[in-house]
Every structure is written in C-alpha cells, then in structure tokens.
Amino acid sequence: DFDSLSSLMVRDDIGQLVLGARGKVITLSLDDITDKTSEVRPLLGFLLHSNHFKLHLFQQECENFIRILHTADDGNMFVCGTNAFNPACTYMNFTNGKLSLEKTMQDGRGKVPFDPYQEFASFMDGNTLFSATSSNFLGTEMVFQRHGINPIKTETRLSCKHSENNEDDNVFLFFTENAVEEPRSNVRVSRIARVCKSDLGGERTLQNKWTSFLKARLDCPFGDAGSPALVQDVFFLQDKTNWTDSIFYATFTSNPSRSQTSAVCAYKLSDIRQVFKGAFLTESSTGSWDTYTGAEPYPYPGSCIDDEMRANGLLTSLNLSDTTLLFVKSHPLMEGTVTPITGKPLLVQASTQFSKIVVDRVTSLDGQHHHVIFFGTNSGWLQKAVRFGGEEGRIVEELQLFQDAQFIDFLQLSSKMGQLYSGARNAVVQVDVRGCSHYLSCDDCLLARDPYCGWDYSRNQCDTVVGTSQSSMIQSLVEGNISMCPTICVCLSPSAVENDFITVHLVPGIAQFLPCSPDTNLPVSWRLSATILLPGPQHLLLSQGLIIWPSPSDAGLYTCETVETVKSRQHRKAVVQYLIKIQKTSADIIILKIAVAVLACFAAFLICLLWKYFRAAKLKRVGSQICNDCQERSFHQYDQANQRLGEQSLHHRVRDAGSEGAVAAQAEERVGPSHEISLTVT
Known part of the structure; x- marks a missing residue:
C-alpha cells in the first residue's frame, strides 16, 4: 500500500522496518514485513503556483518524497522529504x-535533492548529518x-554517486566525476574522498569550507583499459579488533557505452590511508597534471588534528596556517590510486548491472570469520557470494526477488534477525539469509561452502551454524571435504533404477529445451554418455538447462550434473538425466512403411508356401493310411465271399441244373460290388 519507495531503514532496536515513500512513512515488523504497524503522512510545507507547475513539473513530482531516514543518538528518527521541490526535514519517533x-x-x-529522482548520499554520525x-x-x-x-561544505564541485562512510575521525565519500588529469575530455572516473569529522574550516582561507578535503582515483580493473569502472554503491565492514583492517566493499559497472559488465571490489582501510599520505598532483601551466615535487607545508596537508599537532598548538583547523x-x-588530488585487495575484483559478471551491496560477517564452526556478500542487480536478482583464502569470489546462491525485471534500489541487512530487506519502486522483500534447508544432502551442504550452513548429523539435515555447537554439526568451507559426511546406505529397487531418467522423443532439426535446476548454485555441466558437451x-x-537441435546421431543418455572443484578435486553429482530418442522424419517413415509392407508380403508368401507344403504332406500320410485300411477290408470281404460261395456250392451240388444257375448268378452279384469298391478306393 505504498508507491514510489524512496528510503528504507532497519531498526533492530525497535524491531521495525521503516519505509519512506511518496507522501508517507510506514513501519513494518522485522519478523514479518506483511505486518504493518504504523503510518504517518508528513504534510507539504507549501504548494507551488499552478502556472509554475504546468510549465516545469509533473503533478507526482510535486508531492513529498521521503528521501532521508536516519536514527539520532536519542533513538528519534531524522526525516527529510522533497516537499514539492522545497526540501524540508523534521524528527519522528516510534512510541507504543x-x-x-x-x-x-x-x-x-x-540535505536532500530538490528532485525526487536525483541521486545523492547521506549518513548520520551521532546527531550530525553528512x-x-x-x-x-x-x-x-x-x-x-x-x-x-558548524556547517562546512566542499570548495569544488562534485558529481556524487551513492555512498559514503566514516572511520574514526574521518569521513569517506565515493563518487564519480570527469577526470581533470586525463588528456582526453569527458573521461568519467571513480573517486574516493576523505575529510576530517572535526574539521571546522579555516580562519581566513577556506572559511566554512573543508580544510581536509582530499581525493584519489578509485580503481577496479576489469573490462577495457580505456574505460574506467564506475562505482555504484559501497558498504563499510568495520573490523572491531583492528580498525585499519576494515574493508570497503563496492559494486562497479563498466562504461555504459560499451557492453554492460559489473564487478565487486574490496579495499582495505590501511591501503587507502597510505594513498592519502602519498604525493600530490599539481596542474602545470600547459594544463597537464604532474606529480608535485616541491616542499610540503606543515602539518601534512589534509591531516586531521592529532596529539602531536595539539602539542604544537594546533587545536582545531582554525589554527592551520594560510600556507x-x-x-x-x-x-x-592525490597521485596514488586506491587499488583493490589482491589487485583485482573479487568477482566479475558480464551482461549484468550491479546496484546495492551489503556484507555480513559470519563466524564458522572453527571460529574463523568469513564475509558473505549480498548484491542486487538492475533486473531484480539478489546474489550471495563468498571468498575463501586466495580464491576468487564465488556465487553461492541466486534469488529472483521481483517477478518483473526492476532495479533493486535498497538493500539492508539485519544480522540480528538473519534477514535481508530489499526494496524496489513499489515492492519490499524479506529474505532469510541463513536458509540452509534447500541443501537436501550432506554432500550438497558441504560442497556449497556456505558459511551460514553446516550438516547436523544428529538430525540428518542442513541447518544454520549461527548459535549452534560444534559437537552436533560439521562444516568444510575451505576444503569442501564430503568424506566427513556420514555413510548412508540407500537401496534402490530395480524399478527405481529404471525410472532414473526422463525419456524425450525429439524430431531432427527442431529445438528442444531440457531444463536443469539444481538445489545448489554450483556450476552445471552436461554430458552425453561419457562425453562432456561443449557449446x-x-x-x-x-544456466537453467540445455537447448538442443538434434540430429539422428544425438540420441543417447544426457546427464546434467553439478561440478565443484575444491583444492584441485572435482566433485560431480547428477541432477537430472534425459534419454533422448530421435523420431524419424516423414520421408524416413514412408520408406519404413514400404519396407514393412514388402516384408509383410514376403512373409505372407512364405507362410502360404509352408502351409501348402505341410498340408500336402499331411494329406499324403492320411491317404496312405486310408488305402491300407481299405485294402485290408477288401481282401477280408473277398475271402468271406469266396468262403460263402464254396459253402453254397457244396450245399446245392445235388440240386438240378436250373438251381445251380440261380445260385451262380447271386454269387456273382455279391462279389462284383465288393471288388469295385476296392478298386475305387485304390
């Protein structure tokens, strides 16, 4: 229920997330930002004349955009708004x-810009606003x-960019401007400037101006040498044991006129101090900038008041000489350049624009401190990175905070809550930075090398190490040693093994996307059987999968696997497998159908021939059997007839001649048909 988010502040002490927006200030619970606790609407100080509005301003810009939210020493909040191009400030408190x-x-x-969309930077030291x-x-x-x-400002113009921080008696400002020392005009470079917090200005020279303002080139070497990186945001991580070991982390982008590339660089405070103790540049009569070789006045120009200077009667900057x-x-301008730790960026990404950055210090199970870097992009993604020893920074996790691609304008961390709060124009997101539950196995948990996470073998799950004892958890951040994991026997049924892959039917020449989304953010590799696939x-x-334009030879088992190399040891784990089968094209199908039809006809012909052959053979065997049976019956009947004729002949031999002729005729009639049947069968 807010529009045009313009400021964001985490208040751990009162458990509130304070948002400044167009025309209102809102507080949300740090535990759950969907729980809105309060809202106020600062009124406009005055209204602009309608003609002026019509000529110069849009109606929305004439409202009060809350652009500053800072906490004072007494716990009250200092609030400033654009107030219809008439900036105004007041104090705000949160009670009951x-x-x-x-x-x-x-x-x-x-204190704040007139324009609600103009970039600026501010911070509060005690009750003093810079x-x-x-x-x-x-x-x-x-x-x-x-x-x-005692208000003080710079003598020269600056093109300020985003962020600044303080250290002991110093305040550091990071900005971009056109480089006067470059022979080419309009070469934009990154700068770091330093002033003393106790600076009161000069007595006669530099009245109400900084007497300690010095600046130097800030380098983050990547991309084209002739295109200096431009600083976008800075986070100061203070070392509580030795403040000179404190580190500034900064995001950079390449020259916008070239391909967009971004980087993260880190700078040690002790290295920055050395640059501001070095030589100066001076402008010659020809307009070039050369190293100053003359004598330097005392005290060293730009120095903050210290005990030695106080002993010499220099109690404040008002006592400094005009010389x-x-x-x-x-x-x-200093001659030296502030260079990053190890002389190169912690990490570099192409086709990306980094925006805000925050860093958390995490204590691992072995008591070592590790820095976890969070930075946003212009497309609404949050990336989480770590760096161990001499290694380059590596992305541990990547989250899309906003569904629509939009610039991450605000990023603040609550180490106490373990929550990260991010804001874009019309949305705020809460992220649990210690979320380890998405690492489902011990191998994944240790190979991720996330300082927040360790494997709890008593509960058999990956969990945060913050506030836990070493006795119940294991962690291997530097080595990534998965041999520490407990051995678990996993028995799979044959059916489970057979269904380990996904069968996909492809048509030659038609592109297909094979997704691969590992639970971890480890690098992904593809292989076909035992061969690693190359672009x-x-x-x-x-990063999300494989696009394949298949040919008939591309059939086979494709495996997407995570690959992590730790101390020259390579760990691979399969994420998903696809069994690719290539379908035949239309011409192949027609040829195949014809071949099948020919084979079918040929097979039918062979079957017919075989059937006739076996039938004829069977009939021959049956005929032979019948013939034998008939012959046996014919001869048996013939013998019986002859026997009866003989008997009749003996019986009637005594009869007269007429009777003999009749008996002979009857005998001939019986024998004839029997003989004929026998022949017919034969």
Missing part, C-alpha cells in the same frame, strides 16, 4: 507501536557538506 512527527520543520536544502547532494533547484551544484552547529590551507585548496551449433548451454 505508533509513529508521530514533530511539528517543527527544518530547511532541507543541501550529505552529498545538489544545493540548488536545477541540481547543477553538487556539494559535500556537514550540517549542524597549508592554500596548498589543500590548489592540490586536492556448438547443436548445443546451447544455459
């Missing part, structure tokens, strides 16, 4: 679960200044 605003208003010019923003309505005069009882102040005014005209390897 409700927000309330003070009625008194302060002039906000120079800001780097435009000081005029048109936004053409950029100044870095301290507000309060020293004139030198600082004419020599603000080519038929295979496009993506």
